[in-house]
Amino acid sequence: MEHRPLKRGDKGVQTKHRAWLILALGLLLIVIVDRMYAVNIASYAVQEEPKKVEERKHEKQRPDSPVLSFIADVEDQIEAHEKLLIVLATIAIAVFTATLWTATEGLFRMAERQAKDMEHSLTISRKAADAAKESADSAVKSAMPVLFPYVTDMSRLHPLHSSDTPITHDANILIGFDNYGKTPGIIKQVRAQLFLTERDELPQVDIEKLADHVYSVIVPGEARGKDLMTGALDLKQTITLNPTELSELLSEAKDRFRRFALIGRVIYDDLFGNRHTNRFCIKLRSWMVPTPTGGVVINVLHAFQVAQGGSRYNKVTSERTPEPDPLEPTG
Numbered sequence: 001m002e003h004r005p006l007k008r009g010d011k012g013v014q015t016k017h018r019a020w021l022i023l024a025l026g027l028l029l030i031v032i033v034d035r036m037y038a039v040n041i042a043s044y045a046v047q048e049e050p051k052k053v054e055e056r057k058h059e060k061q062r063p064d065s066p067v068l069s070f071i072a073d074v075e076d077q078i079e080a081h082e083k084l085l086i087v088l089a090t091i092a093i094a095v096f097t098a099t100l101w102t103a104t105e106g107l108f109r110m111a112e113r114q115a116k117d118m119e120h121s122l123t124i125s126r127k128a129a130d131a132a133k134e135s136a137d138s139a140v141k142s143a144m145p146v147l148f149p150y151v152t153d154m155s156r157l158h159p160l161h162s163s164d165t166p167i168t169h170d171a172n173i174l175i176g177f178d179n180y181g182k183t184p185g186i187i188k189q190v191r192a193q194l195f196l197t198e199r200d201e202l203p204q205v206d207i208e209k210l211a212d213h214v215y216s217v218i219v220p221g222e223a224r225g226k227d228l229m230t231g232a233l234d235l236k237q238t239i240t241l242n243p244t245e246l247s248e249l250l251s252e253a254k255d256r257f258r259r260f261a262l263i264g265r266v267i268y269d270d271l272f273g274n275r276h277t278n279r280f281c282i283k284l285r286s287w288m289v290p291t292p293t294g295g296v297v298i299n300v301l302h303a304f305q306v307a308q309g310g311s312r313y314n315k316v317t318s319e320r321t322p323e324p325d326p327l328e329p330t331g
Helices: 011-042 044-060 066-080 082-143 243-250
Strands: 147-156 167-179 185-198 233-241 258-269 274-293 296-307 315-320
Touching: 011 082, 147 185, 147 258, 147 274, 147 296, 167 185, 167 258, 185 233, 185 243, 185 274, 233 243, 243 258
Parallel strands: none
Antiparallel strands: 147 167, 167 233, 185 258, 258 274, 274 296, 274 315
């Protein structure tokens, strides 16, 4: 609700206008009575003598009854002090008008104060309502699912050994999803692909052209991909590596090196009617380390993964779940 100061047309302003109108009418009445009084004074001399004759006749005709005699005396006093009574009546009307105007002005001021108090009260109520809404929205947002992929197995990411000839390899990794929110995330679509990068230079990727992997699961709130019992996404991709690429893939991150980047997008819904789209980019590395064990040296797999590419490759956007839903299977 919008609030504004009092202006012409409001009830309080109309009340003040009425007060001024009453005062003007009272003053006009005083002027009219005063003019009438002046006219009476002018005709006083002409009327005085006949009245004296009439008074003498009246004295002769005065009744003997005490009550009637008292009434007659009152009438005589009124007639004798007629001008004074007119003046007193005019003063009384003026006092009454002034009192009425003062009371009406007081009502207007009270109405103005009440309007300001009400506006202040409504402002406080609106702020309280906004704060409650923000609190509720914050509670909902804090409970929303936030999914991010976690590679649970990269032992077959690449051949793990050098070669003097090109190698074609069926890369295979298992992907789960960490849920950093408190409520379940309902996965609707996953697009992802492995890219071989040189010195961590990430490629320009059209997400819509990436492979669409069938993976429709519900990730519980606060679940972690490596601990999920819902099954992992099994990503398979055939890659060909020449000797130089394979050597740089196995080398440390110094002069020349290569790494795999898992780039993709996961779309998932929450329980509040929202759809979230999370783009991701994860740097992957796996290698063998000779490790003495019980007098025997064996190769032990080492691996790590880390998000890379900043907000350009890792960001979440949200919207209301569209209807009809283009990601729902048809038929």
